[in-house]
Amino acid sequence: MAEEKVKLPETEEGTTVYNLDPIIIKYHYEMNYIHSYAQDSPFFAGLSKGKLMGSKCTACGYKYATPRSHCMECGAKTEWMELPLEGKVHTFTTCYFGSEEFLDQTPFTLILVEFEGVNTLFLSRVIGIEHGKVHIGMPVKAEFLRLSKFKPTDVYFVPA
Amino acid sequence: MRPVYMVSGGVTKFRKASPDKDFRLMVKEAFDYAMRDVPNLTLEMIDGTVASYFSDHFTRQLMAGIMVQDYLGLCPKPGKRVEGGGATGGLCFQAAWEAISSGRMDVCVAYGFETMSRVNTWKGNEFIALASDTNFDYPVGGFYSGYYAMMVQRHMYEFGTTVEQMAMVSIKNHGNAIHNPYAQSPMKLTVEDVRSSPMVATPLTLLDICTMSDGAAVAVLASEEMAAKLTDRPVKIVGVGTGTDAMRMSDRPHGKVPLLPHESPDDYRNLKYPGIHSFRGGRMASKLAYEMAGITNPLEELDFVELHDAYTSSEIQTYEDMGLCKYGEGGRFVEEGHASLEGKVPVNPSGGLLACGHPVGATGLMQAVFAFWQLQGTIQKHLGNDRLQVKNARRGAIHSHAGTGTYIAVSILERGS
Ligand SMILES: [Zn+2]
Numbered sequence: 001m002a003e004e005k006v007k008l009p010e011t012e013e014g015t016t017v018y019n020l021d022p023i024i025i026k027y028h029y030e031m032n033y034i035h036s037y038a039q040d041s042p043f044f045a046g047l048s049k050g051k052l053m054g055s056k057c058t059a060c061g062y063k064y065a066t067p068r069s070h071c072m073e074c075g076a077k078t079e080w081m082e083l084p085l086e087g088k089v090h091t092f093t094t095c096y097f098g099s100e101e102f103l104d105q106t107p108f109t110l111i112l113v114e115f116e117g118v119n120t121l122f123l124s125r126v127i128g129i130e131h132g133k134v135h136i137g138m139p140v141k142a143e144f145l146r147l148s149k150f151k152p153t154d155v156y157f158v159p160a
Numbered sequence: 161m162r163p164v165y166m167v168s169g170g171v172t173k174f175r176k177a178s179p180d181k182d183f184r185l186m187v188k189e190a191f192d193y194a195m196r197d198v199p200n201l202t203l204e205m206i207d208g209t210v211a212s213y214f215s216d217h218f219t220r221q222l223m224a225g226i227m228v229q230d231y232l233g234l235c236p237k238p239g240k241r242v243e244g245g246g247a248t249g250g251l252c253f254q255a256a257w258e259a260i261s262s263g264r265m266d267v268c269v270a271y272g273f274e275t276m277s278r279v280n281t282w283k284g285n286e287f288i289a290l291a292s293d294t295n296f297d298y299p300v301g302g303f304y305s306g307y308y309a310m311m312v313q314r315h316m317y318e319f320g321t322t323v324e325q326m327a328m329v330s331i332k333n334h335g336n337a338i339h340n341p342y343a344q345s346p347m348k349l350t351v352e353d354v355r356s357s358p359m360v361a362t363p364l365t366l367l368d369i370c371t372m373s374d375g376a377a378v379a380v381l382a383s384e385e386m387a388a389k390l391t392d393r394p395v396k397i398v399g400v401g402t403g404t405d406a407m408r409m410s411d412r413p414h415g416k417v418p419l420l421p422h423e424s425p426d427d428y429r430n431l432k433y434p435g436i437h438s439f440r441g442g443r444m445a446s447k448l449a450y451e452m453a454g455i456t457n458p459l460e461e462l463d464f465v466e467l468h469d470a471y472t473s474s475e476i477q478t479y480e481d482m483g484l485c486k487y488g489e490g491g492r493f494v495e496e497g498h499a500s501l502e503g504k505v506p507v508n509p510s511g512g513l514l515a516c517g518h519p520v521g522a523t524g525l526m527q528a529v530f531a532f533w534q535l536q537g538t539i540q541k542h543l544g545n546d547r548l549q550v551k552n553a554r555r556g557a558i559h560s561h562a563g564t565g566t567y568i569a570v571s572i573l574e575r576g577s
Contacts, residue, residue, distance in 0.1 A: 019179065092310065093313060102303065105301070124300060152300050
């Protein structure tokens with residue numbers, strides 16, 4: 001019986017090659033995560049309602065501007081608490097380079113915001129002021145996107 | 161705890177890109193160098209390993225550690241990976257120390273690597289920034305240079321640290337590197353050069369920041385008995401310490417400074433600590449390592465330090481965490497020349513991360529190798545010149561640090577008898 005020759009079908013897609021010695025090729029890789037905000041979810045729900053939700057320890061009273069559901073100081077459960085919408089710049093930087101995802105947004109200015117009577121800080125961006133004019137202690141107020149994306153960038157700050 | 165010695169080390173030259181070698185071959189090169197340096201050591205005598213690499217994203221290979229293990233011919237001996245961001249190398253070194261100290265092994269090889277050139281720099285920044293809270297921090301503009309820039313802005317505000325003082329760190333480390341053939345960016349710089357290089361994140365310029373790189377490093381640790389068989393110039397690891405802090409800078413509390421023996425509460429009466437201007441984990445790591453080594457005044461009792469200068473600013477902040485000077489005096493410490501080769505305690509005589517590069521998993525082990533050669537007095541042999549040899553170096557510290565101070569490992573090495 002004659003042996004039938006078996007062949008894998010050829011395809012036309014090729015490979016991007018950058019270099020031959022050594023051989024360097026393009027290797028594409030991407031993925032979608034099914035990301036859950038889990039216990040942090042109420043914070044993101046708050047952003048869509050124009051609220052900044054922090055947390056307060058039910059045992060020791062420590063107040064977190066960036067929420068967490070258990071206290072870092074004593075381990076007790078925290079409860080949700082509405083933060084004031086005005087605060088001060090604790091520190092800042094203007095980024096002229098960055099990660100690929102944000103490269104087209106440069107330069108942008110990051111700030112850590114401090115709120116009166118709250119023990120920890122909150123990372124955000126400030127706009128509406130020349131990059132070189134932002135300074136520590138500067139009063140800022142929160143603004144919210146009208147169309148929420150359920151990302152921490154739904155809130156940003158402007159000079160108060 | 162049994163005494164633990166370092167008996168050999170090897171390091172590849174860190175390069176921006178080494179496409180001709182993958183991570184296995186780079187480790188093999190560093191490993192072979194270390195093996196050649198102690199000819200009495202055979203593969204059979206190695207009891208096990210610890211692998212150090214930071215990011216599976218960069219490697220595009222999960223379980224890369226086991227591929228190194230088989231490439232080196234060390235299967236089926238025990239091995240594992242440790243990971244802690246930028247401090248991975250320092251943590252790996254200490255994991256190998258634990259293996260020997262506990263009596264589990266008599267010879268343990270710590271190997272580390274990173275191949276960061278396999279993605280472009282912007283993508284690499286993204287991978288590194290994923291080592292920040294992905295709910296609250298990364299999406300706002302995740303960028304580590306930005307995070308460190310915010311920290312030093314606050315350091316400048318609290319203590320009056322200047323960008324010129326930061327530039328002096330860059331000048332010192334790139335200058336030291338002129339005598340280190342392993343360093344990828346030896347440079348003679350001026351303050352003007354540093355300040356006029358491209359602004360990355362105010363106030364940090366390109367010359368305030370280390371370079372993502374490809375590279376590998378290996379440290380061989382041994383028990384006292386095995387060390388005596390392998391080398392007549394062993395280096396004893398007399399102290400190890402590790403510290404941590406919250407991932408989010410936003411969460412860093414305002415409390416009191418954990419004091420070192422030579423400090424008093426009066427030094428810091430009005431200082432809110434660590435805030436975001438200092439690395440509490442670095443202080444904790446130093447305190448623990450000093451206690452184990454019996455060091456009460458690090459400036460007087462250390463002959464040199466190889467520390468994690470991913471940023472010029474973090475070198476200044478780290479002088480303070482390590483107690484080389486008081487909190488707030490870091491800027492003046494470098495300005496007055498105390499950290500220079502001829503200074504009180506040469507810091508980063510190798511050129512550090514700023515000039516050698518920062519292939520994350522290899523970096524902390526590179527520091528161990530350079531410190532080991534310093535304490536052996538073999539800088540001439542390994543670097544081809546002795547310009548960087550710290551005269552009569554008897555005791556040195558290595559300091560490995562992860563993102564904004566989350567994990568920090570400090571180890572103290574001492575010339576063996
Ligand atoms: Zn509490």
